Amino acid sequence: MREFIDGATAIARGALDAGATFFAGYPISPATPILLHMIRELPKVGGLAIQGEDEIASISMCVAAAMTGARAFTATSGPGMSLYSETIGLSIMGEVPLVIVDVQRLGPATGGATTPGQGDVQFARWGNSGGYPIIALAPGNVYECYSLTRVAFDLAEKHRCPVFLLTDKELFQALTTADVDRFEAPPVRERVVAEALPAGTHGLRAEETTIPYRAPAPDAAPAYAPIGGPHIVRFTGSTHDEHGFLTKDPVKVGKLNERLRRKIEDHAAELEMATSTTAPGAQTAFVSYGVTTGAMEEAYRIACAEGRAVSTLAVQSLWPVPENAILQFVKPGDGEAVVCRIVVAELNHGDFRREVERVVYRWCAQARVVPPEIVGINRVDGELITPAQFLEQIVGG
Amino acid sequence: MPGDSQLRTYRNERDYPFCPGCGHSLVLNHLNTALVKLGVDPHRIALVTDIGCQGLADQYFVANAFHGLHGRSLAYATGIKLVDPDLKVFVLIGDGGTGIGGAHLLNAARRNVGMTVLVMNNFNFGMTGGEHSVTTPPGGVTVTTRKGNLERPLDICATVAVNGAGYVWRGTAFDRELPDVIVEASNSESFALLDIWELCTAYYVPNNDFSRKSLLEMRERLGMPVGLLHREDRPEYARAVREANALLLGKPALPANPLPALFTSPLKEEFRFVVAGSAGGKVRSAARVLGEAAILSGLFAAQQDDYPVTVQTGHSISELIFSPNLIHFTGVTRPDALVLATEEGRKASARYLKALTAESWLFTTPEFANMDTPARKVVVDLDAMGIKGGRKNLAWLLSVYALNQLGIISAEACEEAARRGQRAEVAEEMIAGLRRVVGGEKAACA
Numbered sequence: 001m002r003e004f005i006d007g008a009t010a011i012a013r014g015a016l017d018a019g020a021t022f023f024a025g026y027p028i029s030p031a032t033p034i035l036l037h038m039i040r041e042l043p044k045v046g047g048l049a050i051q052g053e054d055e056i057a058s059i060s061m062c063v064a065a066a067m068t069g070a071r072a073f074t075a076t077s078g079p080g081m082s083l084y085s086e087t088i089g090l091s092i093m094g095e096v097p098l099v100i101v102d103v104q105r106l107g108p109a110t111g112g113a114t115t116p117g118q119g120d121v122q123f124a125r126w127g128n129s130g131g132y133p134i135i136a137l138a139p140g141n142v143y144e145c146y147s148l149t150r151v152a153f154d155l156a157e158k159h160r161c162p163v164f165l166l167t168d169k170e171l172f173q174a175l176t177t178a179d180v181d182r183f184e185a186p187p188v189r190e191r192v193v194a195e196a197l198p199a200g201t202h203g204l205r206a207e208e209t210t211i212p213y214r215a216p217a218p219d220a221a222p223a224y225a226p227i228g229g230p231h232i233v234r235f236t237g238s239t240h241d242e243h244g245f246l247t248k249d250p251v252k253v254g255k256l257n258e259r260l261r262r263k264i265e266d267h268a269a270e271l272e273m274a275t276s277t278t279a280p281g282a283q284t285a286f287v288s289y290g291v292t293t294g295a296m297e298e299a300y301r302i303a304c305a306e307g308r309a310v311s312t313l314a315v316q317s318l319w320p321v322p323e324n325a326i327l328q329f330v331k332p333g334d335g336e337a338v339v340c341r342i343v344v345a346e347l348n349h350g351d352f353r354r355e356v357e358r359v360v361y362r363w364c365a366q367a368r369v370v371p372p373e374i375v376g377i378n379r380v381d382g383e384l385i386t387p388a389q390f391l392e393q394i395v396g397g
Numbered sequence: 398m399p400g401d402s403q404l405r406t407y408r409n410e411r412d413y414p415f416c417p418g419c420g421h422s423l424v425l426n427h428l429n430t431a432l433v434k435l436g437v438d439p440h441r442i443a444l445v446t447d448i449g450c451q452g453l454a455d456q457y458f459v460a461n462a463f464h465g466l467h468g469r470s471l472a473y474a475t476g477i478k479l480v481d482p483d484l485k486v487f488v489l490i491g492d493g494g495t496g497i498g499g500a501h502l503l504n505a506a507r508r509n510v511g512m513t514v515l516v517m518n519n520f521n522f523g524m525t526g527g528e529h530s531v532t533t534p535p536g537g538v539t540v541t542t543r544k545g546n547l548e549r550p551l552d553i554c555a556t557v558a559v560n561g562a563g564y565v566w567r568g569t570a571f572d573r574e575l576p577d578v579i580v581e582a583s584n585s586e587s588f589a590l591l592d593i594w595e596l597c598t599a600y601y602v603p604n605n606d607f608s609r610k611s612l613l614e615m616r617e618r619l620g621m622p623v624g625l626l627h628r629e630d631r632p633e634y635a636r637a638v639r640e641a642n643a644l645l646l647g648k649p650a651l652p653a654n655p656l657p658a659l660f661t662s663p664l665k666e667e668f669r670f671v672v673a674g675s676a677g678g679k680v681r682s683a684a685r686v687l688g689e690a691a692i693l694s695g696l697f698a699a700q701q702d703d704y705p706v707t708v709q710t711g712h713s714i715s716e717l718i719f720s721p722n723l724i725h726f727t728g729v730t731r732p733d734a735l736v737l738a739t740e741e742g743r744k745a746s747a748r749y750l751k752a753l754t755a756e757s758w759l760f761t762t763p764e765f766a767n768m769d770t771p772a773r774k775v776v777v778d779l780d781a782m783g784i785k786g787g788r789k790n791l792a793w794l795l796s797v798y799a800l801n802q803l804g805i806i807s808a809e810a811c812e813e814a815a816r817r818g819q820r821a822e823v824a825e826e827m828i829a830g831l832r833r834v835v836g837g838e839k840a841a842c843a
Binding site: 001002003004005009012013016021022024029037041042043044045046048050052053054056057060061062063064065067068069070072086087090094113114170173174175176177180205206207227228229230231232233234235236237238244245246294295297298301383384386387 | 409410439440441443445453455456459460461462463464465466469472473474475476477479480481484500501503504638639642643645646647648649650651653654655656657658685688689692696697698699700701702703704705706723724725726727728730
């Protein structure tokens, strides 16, 4: 059985099914449908949604809610992302399990409120002081809007960090036909509250039954314990020790900041999500993500029908950058996947192409291999990249 | 969960980090006394702080702590209360945080979120070197108002009182009744704010020859009264929201809306159908019903809309794709049929009109009967068909007429889609219109 569904509804349903219990947001085109869905739907599952007085209040409420036991998320668009910036940093430092949906529109500033864009790719990654890593996923169709929302909640829970779902006006609002039974439901881990530490545990303070920022490994998040729960806990956005007290002790400071980086970067390989098709003899590889993958898939279909060989890579995990998936097109060991041209298509000036270039050129330099040509298809006129624009870029096919 | 507390102090072993003579130490001791009097389990207390010297305060207590960014404490406290309305929440902010968090102050008061806000107000920014704040008195000397402050100080109490706070008090860090005031404020279970005037011995005191006596003189000079200034009994927001939402609990959340293939369509390849009309002309809702009708006919459908930021004015365009196969790309560059309903739609349709060929169809009204186009033009005259008041449903009526003429989607499928997806009275109106237009006289074909 099929339904006529937009990305917004799929994301909302994904969040509800992932166990979301709290949403705060501020009206902004084109992200508002999530706010409306959540105001209406969350009370049905015992949660609640609130319209904050601004974006700063909205994401601040989400952070506090997330640290008081809720599974929280928020949604906005570019101008709201600007206002979220300080609290994205807070979520990184305080290790908050938080999902942020960014329905990208054309920027900069107010930009085009009702036009699609993909210009927040670097902004999501670097929109915090200190430059700490985050996780960002980009669904390419309504099925992925649902499944990657679930994945986002799961990863937020595991890594205790902001996880972005980067979508755009068109994928979010366009209605498409989906098979009700074809929505995949990747598992979302349960919220686990830290167990009480045995009395006499090294470093345990008198009032503590858990140590809120003591992590099990230098690349892992600490166990979660909510405010108001079984343990007295401290949350802080300042550089802190394991108890959440401010510190300038270089050993503790260094350990914390390295862990905040390593808990994501050391897990880059396992966080990779990308779908590729490799055609024998293809000399061109298309790389895309989000709404632009639709045109890429159509171009691939046409190319196949015309007997032209081309490989494709639809990237679902933008951050960390899925290096292995990208390098399949240059590593000779992988044989037939190697190409002489990589085409990166996106609705910006080359946000993700920078990453493809970085990954490919670095590897090729180290391997002393001539790198493929890396070109971009970029549109910032408010229109979608078309299948024809992809087809023009095929070489040797 | 441990029960009520018999703690004799809520202070931990750590010493305060404040300057000698700083009012913060006094206020925190008063807070400790109040917590002992309240006797609440420390697991059920949240101390929320942000930035400034007083922002360090949560570290000296046995209670949950949330230490965040400058001025956002009230928003954090709101988030905490919304999730756990029974927590005792204390917000410790300074005059700096009150200023930068002004919007949150107004809104937390207006909503009446249950929290006790202690504004540790020492008239300047201590931590960053003595800059002026929103409460620096007229003439006050700070490093950013060296010749004396020219800005009018914010009356925090009057501001929150007029905006719905449940409990408002002003005094100084020296007031012996402060612990009892904190207890009363917390027990009010409302947005309670205490504007507590203090001495900043590092900056404001030396720069202004300021003293405990000056605090008393200043309230006369500024005309800001002290004591309990306002009490108001309003529903506490976090509980009110939960009560209001309770009726919805357990109802199915966002269930799928499956559309069975009850009808058939002869369509063999992708057909691109663009509806161009005016905002407020129900273009998008009509298109959605058509997309659903296509799915009810066993097809795949996609709908992508274009509209300006304005609401009931300007154009509204829906691009529909109908196909027997999966649709990857939802954009339309060349429509197979264009439904042109209004002048606003025409103005925004230049690229579609330009793309039309002799193979394309243009369905429109007598208004555009003379339009020059290579497409096969069908002029639908609703007046001639005897359909009155068709303008408000023009996009719908022209579209169903077109699809019926093209034989892509049956009138029955359109009726079924309207019935399933629209409110009963809306569906009835759409179906009545559809029946008249489909059964109406043949349109002129130019």
